[in-house]
Amino acid sequence: MEHDFKVKTHWSGGRNEKGIFEADHLKGEISIPSELGGMGDASNPDELLVSAAGSCYIISLAAALERSRFTDVVIEQExxxxxxxxxxxxxxxxxxxxxxxxxxxxxxTKLEKQLERITEIADGNCMISNSIRGNVEIEIDAEIDVK
Structure with a gap:
């Protein structure tokens, strides 16, 4: 089975301009980050890559926790x-x-015992992790808190 994810991009001018990107449920501006000598006043591909990896991982983690019968969870992630x-x-x-x-x-206590296994399962089920693994190191540094 295959699925295409389509993103349209548009750029006018040189490196110090802004472009736009648009997908079915995402739209925004892009620019070169100021740290790399660009304008830095819009999203940049580096942030979008980390955002894709982070959002994929947190969704996979939520699913892994649910499958392990943790029903009352909140996940905050950087x-x-x-x-x-x-x-x-x-x-x-x-x-x-x-x-x-x-x-x-x-x-x-139940989560404390299963945390390493659940975080590894989540990483293994994340499409973005699977796509960049071997080229980008992926590390998980999870912590547990009580409500």
Whole structure:
């Protein structure tokens, strides 16, 4: 089975201009980040890559928690993409997800015992992780909190 995800992009002018992107449920502006000498006043491909990885992982984590019968959970997550300049080229080398999973007191001990397995399952089920694995290191640094 295959599925196409279509995104339209448009750019006019040189590197210090803005472009736009649009998909079925997503629309925005893009520019080169200020850290790389661009305008920096719109989303950039680097943030979009980390956003895609982070949103894919949190959805996969929610599904893995649900399948493991954790029903009363809240997940807040920060994802950090680390880029490196090597031989004159920038490359994303690592994405670290920091999910904070909040559960009720009764489920805390159960989740503590299963956390590593559940976070690995979520990573293995995430299409973006599977697409970039081997080219970008993916790290999960999860923590549990009680409501």
């Amino acid at each position: 994802s950090v993409g680390t880029a490196s300049l090597k031989e004159g080229k920038f490359k994303m080398v690592k994405i670290t997800h920091h999910p904070k999973i909040t559960v009720n007191e009764a489920e805390y």
